[in-house]
Amino acid sequence: MAPRLTVQVQLILQALLRDPAKEMYGLELSEETGLQPGTAYPILLRLEHEGWVSSRWEDIDPRAEKRPARRYYRLTAGGAVQASAALSGARRPKGTALRRLAEGGGTA
């Protein structure tokens, strides 16, 4: 079943679709979309449950890097196709909605 394409879901999908091969972590996605991290997380989880997105923990030594490992997300092959199709059929988020989300962080 395809996830409901709210404005926030569209923003996340658009960010991931910009370069489907690139992995993005939570903060990166949050900065790219203007969504608060707490808003982006349930969306990413839902997309992962639907098989559109896959994720993995970064393989680093946190002590050496002096930061915790990041969780990276990327579109699956099928997810990229489905997301493109869904976005082309969806109503594009209006500029005001995007501005409001960028200012307030939005909710899922």
Next chain:
Amino acid sequence: MMPSIDREERRKKRAPVIGFIVSGSLLVSVLLPASWQWLPIAVGTSAAIAVGVTIDPPVGRARRSGLRGRRRERGSGLGAPGRDDADGLAAVTAHRWHTLVMVSWLMPRQPGRRWLAEAESLLSEIPAFQRGAAIRSYLRSALQLVVMMWAREVRRRARPGPRRPG
């Protein structure tokens, strides 16, 4: 070292957390089949009691609780001493972080750990002045996540065949 929040202040802040836990547990239990309704109530009651009886400073408790062990050992996240002492947000942020840890207890074990680990990872990289808003956003979406995760967990357990980690 982060300053501690005074006792009365913490008592006031505990009430909405307990309310959130109780209402969340009741909501989740209503959504579950009858045979599973005891679970969120049991978890919620335990969490509410834990919040109710806690009198330690949030930072001290978070350190002693070990944030479910492994993650806290990394010495990262908001428990790191002096992380945002300069802007005076440390106590408030630590308290909210403590709330985040408790909310994760309402989630199924594996997804709850992952949520908290991911929040910790992200919050450790976010600028200190944005951290409060980020934690609030995590808390705002927590109830939705608790429901989503438990629904998925119940479906997973009800499914026949070998179990896979969530």
